[in-house]
Amino acid sequence: MPLWKRNLFVCWFGCFATTAGMSLIVPFLPLYIQLLGVHDTAAVERWSGLAFGSTFLMSAIVSPIWGRIADQRGRKLMLLRASLGMAIICSLMGFAHNVYELTALRLLMGSVSGYIAAAITLVATQTPRDHAGWALGTLSTGTVGGNLIGPLVGGYLAEVIGLRNVFFATGLMMFVAFLITLFLVKEAFKPSKKASVPWREVWRMVPNPRVVVTMMASTFVLQLAMMSIQPIVTVYVSQLTGPSRHIALIAGCVVAAAGIANVLAAPWLGKLSDHVGPQRVLVVCLVIAGLVFIPQAFVTSPWQLMGLRFLLGLASAGLLPSINAIVKRSAPEALSGRVFGYNQSAQYLGNIGGSILGGQMAAAFGIHYVFFSTAALMLLNALWVFTSTRDRHNKHRAVPHPSV
Template sequence: MLVCWFGMFVTSVGMSQIAPVLPLYIKHLGIDNSASIAQLSGLAFGVTYIISALFSPLWGLAADRVGRKPMLLRASLGMAVVICSMGLAQNVYELVGLRLLQGIITGYSTACTTLIATQTEKEHAGWALGTLSTASIAGGLLGPIIGGGIEESLGLQNVFFLTGALLLIVFLTTMFFVKESFTRQGKEMLQMRDIWQRIPDKSLTVVLSVTYFIITLALYSIEPVVTIYVTQLTTDMTHVALLAGMAFSASGLASIIAAPRLGKLSDKIGAQKVMLIALVVAGVIFLPQAFVQNPWQLMGLRFLLGLAVAGLNPSVNVLIKKITPSALTGRVFGFTISAGYLGVFGGSVLGGQVAAWWGIRYIFFITSALLLLNAVWVYATMFRKLNRQEEAISQNERSEGITACNRSNRGD
């Protein structure tokens, strides 16, 4: 479990740590025009997530067919080589190509989530997946501030070399310490249509994937403009970059603290209840972020947002495990993780466009509305349905217990 957590954290950092150093690195590679730097920065950052969204289901399929540990080894070693190579890029086109290749070979999160979901007992699944989700959330949200810190203290190229070295450590620890009991189920190569037909509850799967998309979209909607927003909130221009990184990463720190606890809570009261409450709370917390007067208020609200969001990812994963046959778990997790990657890209695009057309504060209004509408949809389509199922199961268990007790009293 610890190795998987460390691996997911480092791979998520590897995906996101380049964001604050991209403009500087592109300038270092010979691009001087500010408009071209902005365009190429957006392309280099976004292409990894778009390609990852396309390839995650394929790696999920491979994980179901050959095992999850081989996929962990492939992804960690491949990313180590590719990210180190970025530090040796000679021009911006090589950098963009390597970011594209990184999107193709990623898949550590898909395999790791599937491994933990299939190897963990049902009664502890919420805690395990909650703990694991902190790695992905924290790595993605803390990655930019980690990358910025390494750049400031060690230099641009060392951002890539140090991250690649950490991924090589992930590869070695995975090889020696991760154990998997894997039995291949079925030899046929299922097409996408066949996989969809075998999913027992298609409507719930769609709801969960869309919810995962909305979660990541909400988290990353502020990323393109957080530095600009902090600039509007402070007169101290000497530490704007640091304050912006702290504001963006505050939600990641909160998620590390809260996700395991909310995962345990979902084991007790039901993941659908935790997810619905977390969606409503997150939607409400977005609103006051539009009215903050200084960066510290923004950080505090982002921290509270992280506490709420921490209950969403593990709940989605627990419910996917619950409604999906074990033979298809990797592929379905691949679909939802693809939705998450699309959410990162979509959130960045949405935030930038809304800020350009209406102003930064409207980002918070629109994101809040999306989360609250998603909560209504979850309640109407999933919450009541799963509650009725749980009540029926509980009633059957009580009836069976009463029947067994009566037989025992009669001496049957």
């Protein structure tokens, strides 16, 4: 097996393990906060939001910093740092005495995270150009799969072994990711002088900064659009079903439908992008995703919503992997860690902004308008990507882009 492919599979497991570990605590975080002495419902909700969102906010801040160090010291080192750091901190959460310690540890978790960004950078720089789309698409399924499995396993483990023990189990899972990364990932890293340039000089060294900035903005818009739906899914399902004891289960199936479709389609769309170009796949998937959002506002049953969410998952499977493939082609290899770090920050900020925007818009205008606004964001983003990458795509077809 080629080295790049073995590293891909190891990084896939690492992304799956760390993402599943991060999402394991989602179902019972409010219950754990109550266990720590917070009993007022409003206070539990407030602290749950702070503890959950603080990790992503801190990750958005530090991602470019870790990206720069990855360019200077190597990507494997960042994989080891992130997996071991998260294993230790997550285990410490099981010993928290109060909500302040828990929130502080969640902040610290965000500051040492970065496994996924480092994995994307390692895979993108090691994979041959004609296999980059497939490799990045396959890698993304680890993250999506972890997000799917994590909450299900977390809720089950909380009932079987107790809330605190889930943190220890999560830490163990992340430590396993550390061990397989330590012994199986191979990287012959040679630092470049370019890796030490100040951040203001980075954009001068990027052959086409307009394309890279467009991809980062697209990442933010994509996550903003996708996450804006998450806070309202359960409420929307309850409106469609009426009184039912199975609302949580049905809502979980609706959310999972998109993730399952994403896992199934991402490698295939990645391989397609290797043949026709990631720009084309990205634009087409943006248009399809935007159009699929519209009928979701008019469904009359949760099963219709589930079917449309499955179609959305098929389309969204080609989005972030295509963006990463375009960034790989557009950024010098010596600066890829920093550039992917900026892109990861945009993704985290989109997650935070989308969660806030969706709930506020639904409260102010109604749930249906969230779907309309999300569709508009996706279609406008498709137009922007098309106009920004068209000249670049045509140039690439005429003259192959030299590797840096």
